Amino acid sequence: MWIDILPDLLRGSTSTFCLLILLPILSRNKLKPLITWTLMPMIILVDVVICAQLYMTRNYTGVLYYSLAFYVVFIVGLKMLLKDTYLQWLFNSVTVLNTYAIIVIASFYLCYLFPQPAYANTAIRLVLFALAIVFFKKILRPLYLEVSENWGAFLLPTSGILVGYLYILTALDDVESSMNQHSGYFYLLILITLLTYSAILLSLKSLRGKFLLREENIRRQANEWLLKSEIASYESTVIAAKQTRHDIRHHNAIIAEYLNSEDLKGALDYLALYESNLQEQPIKNYSKHPTTNAVFRLFERRARQKGIKFSIQAEADHYYHSDGADVGIMLSNLLENALSACQACHSIEKIIVYRSTLQNGSLLVEIENSFEGNLEFENGLPKTTKPGGGTGLKSVVRMVENYPGMITIQQSINRVIVQMIFPIETPQQNA
Incomplete structure (x- = not known):
């Protein structure tokens, strides 16, 4: 049965x-x-x-x-x-x-x-x-x-x-x-x-x-807001530094008056008071391009907080001629990916290196970061395992191609290297 x-x-x-x-x-x-x-x-x-x-x-x-x-x-x-x-x-x-x-x-x-x-x-x-x-x-x-x-x-x-x-x-x-x-x-x-x-x-x-x-x-608007805030902070720091240099003449005159009166104690007290009221505002200049400099300030601080070494060699950033916001979004997306990759590393040194140089009349930009594992590529881009992931990288590719420029992504031993090449003069500028 x-x-x-x-x-x-x-x-x-x-x-x-x-x-x-x-x-x-x-x-x-x-x-x-x-x-x-x-x-x-x-x-x-x-x-x-x-x-x-x-x-x-x-x-x-x-x-x-x-x-x-x-x-x-x-x-x-x-x-x-x-x-x-x-x-x-x-x-x-x-x-x-x-x-x-x-x-x-x-x-x-x-x-x-x-x-x-x-x-x-x-x-x-x-x-x-x-x-x-x-x-x-x-x-x-x-x-x-x-x-x-x-x-x-x-x-x-x-x-x-x-x-x-x-x-x-x-x-x-x-x-x-x-x-x-x-x-x-x-x-x-x-x-x-x-x-x-x-x-x-x-x-x-x-x-x-x-x-x-x-x-x-939404992410683009958030990044633009962060960049504008960073640029505003940088500009206020520069203004404060100029004001400090301007005020130094008055401080020198006051100290000279104390010394001319042989009032050494008064001069020392005044210097001590001036030192206590002085606020240090360190100015970090990574790049001659204001937007990229703001991006580097932002991500250098994030990298330092996460124990990641961030090396910046921005020798040719001033040759960027695209809209500042586009350059900021492009670099922010790439550096955000680099930070995420470094955070996932456990057995190697966590490092991000940014380089911009002139090569054969073009602007060459490289971003290299630590990476553990093997990347899978599809149409020249790394495949993502996150639902909905890869949007930022696609946005970068679109911006680079509109520049117009070229972008390549490759993996070596414990490293991922992004290379972008931009012409210094575009057809629109020559027209």
């Missing part, structure tokens, strides 16, 4: 196993992976034992109703273990159930194209679920985690599709014979499902682009 229902058991357990893997992919799970993998065999075992009783009587309609009830209860219970909002959780659950319906229906029709349809059905489901898992993890999950709005709009059409599947499946007396007799309805519903999710995917990509642009603008 068990041999007779073996294909059914394989098919059912495979579907349950893949569904349990698929459900948490789009969510922020609170459970540790070890707990998840411990609970999964127990859930599958209970499911197999219950379904086996139905398979023995070939009651596939009963299996359908049981599976629906089981998955609904499981999904509702799963909400307590997730960090998602209710709308995200509902969209995730509906999407997984729609995916499950497509795979079950598609495997039912495709299995007859192969020998041993009963076992081919299981193999087809396994392949389709594997493709769905890869698609969810690599494409849909990054979009899903970054977009936090409009889930209600996405939920409406997907819920309608799920209702369509449930209505067709439950309205028929015998599931197996009805699927054979009304295949056109199922083909049409699968097509509608694929078209709907394609539209949702395009919408998610569009929203993601808008969110990234908004974040980039």
Whole structure:
């Protein structure tokens, strides 16, 4: 008897196993992976034992109703273990159930194209679920985690599709014979499902682009504010220094008067009072370019606080001829990446080196920083593992190309080196 229902058991357990893997992919799970993998065999075992009783009587309609009830209860219970909002959780659950319906229906029709349809059905489901898992993890999950709005709009059409599947499946007396007799309805519903999710995917990509642009603008404005503050601080320091030099003449005259009167004690007391009121305002000039000098002051202070050595050799920064804000944003993004890379180092010296020199009539800028590990490159740029990451570097590349200039990024032993080359005279200047 068990041999007779073996294909059914394989098919059912495979579907349950893949569904349990698929459900948490789009969510922020609170459970540790070890707990998840411990609970999964127990859930599958209970499911197999219950379904086996139905398979023995070939009651596939009963299996359908049981599976629906089981998955609904499981999904509702799963909400307590997730960090998602209710709308995200509902969209995730509906999407997984729609995916499950497509795979079950598609495997039912495709299995007859192969020998041993009963076992081919299981193999087809396994392949389709594997493709769905890869698609969810690599494409849909990054979009899903970054977009936090409009889930209600996405939920409406997907819920309608799920209702369509449930209505067709439950309205028929015998599931197996009805699927054979009304295949056109199922083909049409699968097509509608694929078209709907394609539209949702395009919408998610569009929203993601808008969110990234908004974040980039916010970061740019914040960096501009920091640079303006640093420049203002630098200018006030210069003004204070000029005032101090101007006031020194008066102090010298007062001291000379004390000495001419042979009042040595009065001169010493005056010097002590002047020294106590004197405020040191050290002026650090790293560059002749005011914006880059502000950037260096800002990041040198950050690097010093984090125990990172920051070496600056800005010999040719005054040849930057782009808008000061663009130069500031460009260098800020690169130095911020360099600081992050240095902070992640544990077994090597943490160092950042900035160099700007003239080379063959062009401005050559190099930023070198410590780095542990191996970078993966895509289209000449390091791949990021952070959701939504890489925006700052893409912004730098766009600014360099608009300069116009060239940028290259390479990795050597324990170092990452960014090189930028800018022409001193641009076509716009020569026109």
